[in-house]
């Protein structure tokens with residue numbers, strides 16, 4: 310079967326394959342080739358491809374109600390908001406459709422809060438190499454090298470500091486500042502973990518200065534790090550959290566979550582046609598409930614330790630660098646190999662891995678990945694590292 314791919318806008322350098330089916334950790338293309346998937350839609354399919362839990366939620370909800378417009382409450386919307394509030398310890402939830410939209414909402418919310426409580430302050434201190442999405446404001450909030458000159462003029466108000474530098478944050482905060490915004494682990498940058506004690510210091514500093522702490526948990530949330538949310542490792546409580554990716558387990562849903570004090574939107578400030586639609590919200594409920602089930606997060610942490618440990622052994626043996634990350638968000642620093650070439654070689658061997666940087670591979674399998682699948686990945690990775698020169 311051949312596919313006409315010419316009408317698809319060229320926004321990504323994709324291999325000439327068409328994926329047609331997935332189950333658990335496996336994906337099949339239209340030629341019947343099988344791939345062990347350690348990308349999982351960029352840490353999105355947290356329960357693997359097409360899990361029964363999601364199929365059932367989709368089926369049940371689709372029969373009852375797909376969408377009733379954001380002008381009315383619906384039942385899954387209420388359930389998911391309650392689940393997210395319970396699990397974050399925060400108070401109010403705005404459901405939306407993508408991570409960038411959730412972050413865009415967080416930026417608007419912080420600016421609104423600034424106009425109310427900080428004399429119109431609007432600046433948000435963000436991190437070098439951070440990633441917050443691809444809308445104009447979230448690109449400006451991101452610290453991805455090269456993005457500072459794209460799509461001018463840029464949305465103003467996002468001074469950058471290095472991750473882990475408390476003094477730099479202190480210096481960047483002025484009377485114009487409303488918040489500090491960051492990822493607990495910088496995922497797209499190549500998996501750099503914000504140290505727990507630094508996050509605690511940052512929480513204290515932002516409280517002392519009277520500004521908000523916004524955590525982008527779009528990649529780290531919903532169990533990815535072995536805890537429900539990345540910030541739990543540091544034992545802190547942010548004012549605003551954004552969720553996406555894993556929240557829908559492969560379907561498009563995201564959330565903006567805020568404490569009562571930070572939740573200052575008034576009618577008309579925020580909205581969107583598909584926001585809180587019943588079908589996606591029902592899936593979100595099923596995913597959050599599955600990830601919070603007894604034992605689930607322990608097994609993520611155990612699988613994560615196994616993956617990191619085995620990667621460490623392989624790296625030591627083959628002379629590669631450090632293994633970084635937490636839970637099932639892990640990176641391997643390569644020595645003398647081009648990560649993009651390794652990822653291509655892996656694809657030829659039936660393994661999907663991601664190369665966020667020229668010297669870094671990233672692993673973000675299903676949270677339900679088995680030991681056998683991790684071993685299978687390592688075997689294919691070893692061969693790919695050998696062949697990709």
Ligand SMILES: *Cc1c(COP(=O)(O)O)cnc(C)c1O
Pocket residue numbers: 406407408409410412440441442443492496497525526527528553554
């Ligand atoms: C993926 C990601 C986003 C953007 O989410 P989209 O759904 O692609 O808009 C934002 N922040 C982080 C940390 C992400 O990993």
